[in-house]
Amino acid sequence: MMTDLRFALRQLRKSPGFTLLAVITLTLGIGLNTAIFSLINDLFLRGLPFREPARVLHVFSHFKEQTVDFPLSAPRYIHFRDGQTVFDGFAAENGLGVTVTGLGDPFQVPLFKTTANYFDVLGLRAVQGRTFLPEE
Structure with a gap:
């Protein structure tokens, strides 16, 4: 498993453009997913903030x-x-x-x-x- 991780890191180090693009894509995907989930959670999943x-x-x-x-x-x-x-x-x-x-x-x-x-x-x-x- 460690050899696979080291191989992946070496490959990413060889192509910094691809690495940067992958990091940006992951960052945007995770950020948008978190924002949309937070919005849906606040509007639809969590109960309204008052009694009954x-x-x-x-x-x-x-x-x-x-x-x-x-x-x-x-x-x-x-x-x-x-x-x-x-x-x-x-x-x-x-x-x-x-x-x-x-x-x-x-x-x-x-x-x-x-x-x-x-x-x-x-x-x-x-x-x-x-x-x-x-x-x-």
Whole structure:
């Protein structure tokens, strides 16, 4: 086995171009494989980062004339929240992008609006500080 290893190393030393190409190919292959596995693991294999994710339900408004689902309006959310007796909790979220100006070139940042009880419903705690209060 050691003789085979020494022979392989001698052959690689004889052709440095091929050796460099092989090392680069292996590096890229292993790096891409690791990156793709990490992404798939985070998105699909590992559970969602909150309590009982199988019990989370997303509710949308659907209009027959349109092919797009819309988030619930605030009055409709309040109607469902106050009238429901089935769920342990009822929270709302809405993600959008906003443009920041006045600091040089305008740029867009993601904005995520939630109801005050959003983190409580999901069973999440703030890493630092506190979550929202109902009066906020």
